Amino acid sequence: MQPIARVSTCYPEKFGVPRQSGLVPGARARLVFEPQFRNPESVRGLDGFSHLWLLWIFSENLREGWSPTVRPPRLGGNVRMGVFATRAPYRPNPIGLSAVRLDRVEMHPRDGPVLHLSGVDLVDGTPILDIKPYVPQADCIPEASGGFTSSPFQRLKVEIPLELAASVPPEELAVLKDTLSLDPRPQYQDDPERVYGLSFSGWEVKFRVEGTRLHVLALS
Numbered sequence: 001m002q003p004i005a006r007v008s009t010c011y012p013e014k015f016g017v018p019r020q021s022g023l024v025p026g027a028r029a030r031l032v033f034e035p036q037f038r039n040p041e042s043v044r045g046l047d048g049f050s051h052l053w054l055l056w057i058f059s060e061n062l063r064e065g066w067s068p069t070v071r072p073p074r075l076g077g078n079v080r081m082g083v084f085a086t087r088a089p090y091r092p093n094p095i096g097l098s099a100v101r102l103d104r105v106e107m108h109p110r111d112g113p114v115l116h117l118s119g120v121d122l123v124d125g126t127p128i129l130d131i132k133p134y135v136p137q138a139d140c141i142p143e144a145s146g147g148f149t150s151s152p153f154q155r156l157k158v159e160i161p162l163e164l165a166a167s168v169p170p171e172e173l174a175v176l177k178d179t180l181s182l183d184p185r186p187q188y189q190d191d192p193e194r195v196y197g198l199s200f201s202g203w204e205v206k207f208r209v210e211g212t213r214l215h216v217l218a219l220s
Contacts, residue, residue, distance in 0.1 A: 003127035005033045005115075010175065010201035011123050016184040018121040019073060020087070021098035023153065023182060026175040029100070029122060031115040031131075036085050036175065038112030047105045051134035052117070058094035066092050074149055077187035087139045087149065095162040098122065099134055155181040156209065167219060168203065176200055180207065180214050 007029040012015045018024045033042075046052075068086040069080040083091055106114040115131075151160055158177045164175055184198060192210040195217065199205075206218040 001110075001129055003034060003129060004037045004131070005128040007031045007117070007120065007122050007124070007126050007128065009124045009126075010121055010124050010172070011096055011197045014123055016179055016198040016200060017123055017148050018179065018182055021100055021121040022119045023121070024175060024178040025101070025119050025152070026171070026178060027118065027120050027177075028103075029117040029120040031117060031128065032108075032111045033113060040107060040113050043105055043113045043115070046131075046133065047114075049102060049133040052100055052102050052115075053132040053134055053139075054096075054098045054100055054117075054122075055130040055132070056096045056098065056122065058089040058091075058096055058126070059127055060123050061089050061094055068092050071188075074151075075187075077209060081148065091183070093095045095129065096122075096126075099139075113125070151186060153182065156183050156212055156214040157181070158214045164216060164219045172201055176203075176205070180205075180216070183209065183214070185209060 009029045010027060018027060025049045032042055065084065068083055070083050070086050070090060071077045071079065072086050072088065075081070087096075087198060089096070100120050101118045103116040103118055106116060108114045158180045160173075160177070168176065177199065180198070185196060190209075192208065195205055195206055195208050197204060204218075205216060207214055207216045209215075
């Protein structure tokens, strides 16, 4: 297999990327096909769909190999589950799957067909293996069981001082708050004095978490 496209997103590093697609609806991406796949005919009819499946490569994995068990963040990072019962990146084949919104299809004079997406959970530059339309009649299963993921995602209250928030465009600020509210820290870390750093859309964000509140300390 070979990548057919790559995405540009506001997440330059793994730390801070939403752990599932759709959790940050405003997180946008621009998908550009590799030169040999920039045929406008390949996306004919795609603009009739509101959502897409992306199959992609966990390209930022630094650890080689895989493990039969992993520690899902949803369980606090201290309980092991079978790798095939999770969406962990360290798999025999490092393939990811995301359901994203298709905002529009652009015919770019240089890049060919470009897909504008939202609700992504992808690092900037992620290689895309395939794109398939999301078909509600077949893909939506209302009675499906979510296993250990059934409980709703807990969100933090994000507090950004007004003087810092004023330096960020409103649309980007909303996405940043949504991203931080999901608590990007490793789930086994809970030190209220520790300062964390997150890269987001060209900004370096420093923050601390106390209980259910996340305090942004600096934006540069």
